[in-house]
Each structure stands twice: as structure tokens, then as C-alpha cells.
Amino acid sequence: MPATTSPLIIALDYPDMAAALAMADQLDPTRCRVKVGKELFTRVGPDILKALHQRGFEVFLDLKFHDIPNTTAQAVLAAAEHGVWMTNVHAGGGARMMEAAASALATRQLETRLIAVTVLTSMEQSDLAGIGLDVTPLAQVERLASLAQQSGMHGVVCSARETPSLKALCGPDFLKVTPGIRPSFAQAGDQRRTMTPGEAMAAGSTHLVIGRPVTQAENPMAALAAIETELGGRA
Numbered sequence: 526m527p528a529t530t531s532p533l534i535i536a537l538d539y540p541d542m543a544a545a546l547a548m549a550d551q552l553d554p555t556r557c558r559v560k561v562g563k564e565l566f567t568r569v570g571p572d573i574l575k576a577l578h579q580r581g582f583e584v585f586l587d588l589k590f591h592d593i594p595n596t597t598a599q600a601v602l603a604a605a606e607h608g609v610w611m612t613n614v615h616a617g618g619g620a621r622m623m624e625a626a627a628s629a630l631a632t633r634q635l636e637t638r639l640i641a642v643t644v645l646t647s648m649e650q651s652d653l654a655g656i657g658l659d660v661t662p663l664a665q666v667e668r669l670a671s672l673a674q675q676s677g678m679h680g681v682v683c684s685a686r687e688t689p690s691l692k693a694l695c696g697p698d699f700l701k702v703t704p705g706i707r708p709s710f711a712q713a714g715d716q717r718r719t720m721t722p723g724e725a726m727a728a729g730s731t732h733l734v735i736g737r738p739v740t741q742a743e744n745p746m747a748a749l750a751a752i753e754t755e756l757g758g759r760a
């Protein structure tokens with residue numbers, strides 16, 4: 526049985542274990558999952574995963590691996606061996622990289638969900654042009670999501686703006702994990718392709734990643750409760 530069926534994933538973007546656990550200890554593992562990203566994992570290491578697992582949380586280890594196929598596959602394996610619920614790679618690493626990572630997990634019969642980042646939610650069309658991609662974010666997300674699905678990924682990270690197209694392109698069971706979630710009370714900050722929690726669920730997101738709108742709110746639990754209410758009660 527999963528710890529939760531909630532679509533909510535709270536991003537624990539903190540500089541140390543104490544701050545991350547102070548937040549986690551206010552959360553309920555039956556009402557959300559948590560995400561450990563580059564800042565927290567690089568500062569604290571695998572001990573943070575152990576501490577969150579001991580508290581009953583399912584953890585998304587968001588390290589966005591992007592390297593040659595062998596290195597990426599071994600890194601994904603190492604993540605899965607920590608018992609995380611989900612981890613990820615950059616789809617831009619290409620089909621052979623994603624296939625190597627998926628096959629490393631399959632060979633070891635590890636059940637960690639492996640998803641691929643398409644286009645970061647902080648990027649808009651001008652950012653893509655800046656790296657030589659003369660396409661819309663939607664076209665690039667569609668292209669990378671198809672490649673990710675063909676390469677054995679369980680889903681993708683994209684913005685909620687692209688989920689209706691991806692539902693049609695990749696089917697309803699393909700995971701659509703969407704950061705860039707901004708409730709009406711929150712600032713967009715560095716995010717560009719945003720949606721509110723309610724809009725994102727209606728658009729077909731399977732999971733919503735939410736960081737600062739909760740973790741940097743004056744009252745984080747009130748912010749989370751407001752999001753749950755927007756989603757129709759306890760998510």
C-alpha cells in the first residue's frame with residue numbers, strides 16, 4: 526500500500542537537515558509526499574532520505590541526472606537503492622541514456638519510478654531560443670515526452686500547461702509531475718510556466734510539486750490547507 530494517494534509533493538528545499546525535518550515534522554505522510562533536491566541532498570547526503578523514510582514519507586529524489594548512459598544508469602541505481610519512491614534524469618540526455626537507466630532498474634527489479642525532465646518550468650520560449658532551440662516550450666515538451674516514453678520512463682516532469690497535450694500523446698497512465706504550481710496567494714518568482722493547484726489537476730497533472738508557496742509561507746500549514754481545500758478537501 527502506498528503511504529498516500531495524494532498528488533501533492535512538497536519540495537523540501539532547505540540548506541540543512543534540521544530545517545528540512547522541522548518542516549517534515551509538520552507534514553503528514555498520509556497527506557503528501559516530499560521531494561529532496563540538489564541543495565538539501567548535496568549538503569546533507571543520504572541521511573536525509575533515511576530520516577524521511579523513518580517518518581513514513583515516500584520521497585522523490587530530484588537530482589535530475591544528465592550524463593553519459595553508464596554514469597547516469599549507475600547514479601539512478603544508487604538512488605533507487607536508497608529506497609526512494611521516485612527519481613529522475615534529464616530527457617535531454619537522449620534515448621540511450623534513458624534506456625540504460627530504465628534497464629538498470631529493471632535488471633535489479635527495483636520499483637522506484639523513473640521520470641524525465643522535459644523543459645524546466647522556469648524556462649519560456651526566449652530561454653529556449655537562447656540555447657539554440659527555435660521551438661515553443663510545448664513542442665519541445667511533446668518531443669521529449671515521446672522520447673522518454675519510448676525509452677522506458679514512467680513519466681515526465683513538465684509544466685501543467687502541457688499536461689492536456691501529453692495526456693493525449695502519451696496516455697493517462699504516463700506520469701505528469703508538474704512543478705511551477707502557484708496558488709493565487711503566491712509569487713511566481715523564478716518560475717515561468719505556472720498554474721494554480723486547481724488548474725493543474727483539472728489539466729491532467731498526476732502530481733503537483735509545491736515548494737516555496739508552502740515552505741516560505743508565513744504559516745506553512747495554513748498554506749497547505751488552502752491548497753488542499755482548492756483541490757476539494759484533503760487531497
Ligand SMILES: O=c1ccn([C@@H]2O[C@H](COP(=O)(O)O)[C@@H](O)[C@H]2O)c(=O)[nH]1
Nearest residue numbers: 536562644645646704705734735736737
Ligand atoms: O522543471 C522543473 C523541475 C524541477 N523543479 C523543482 O520543483 C521545485 C519547485 O519549487 P517552488 O518553490 O514551488 O518553485 C524546486 O525544488 C525545483 O527544483 C522545478 O521547479 N521545475
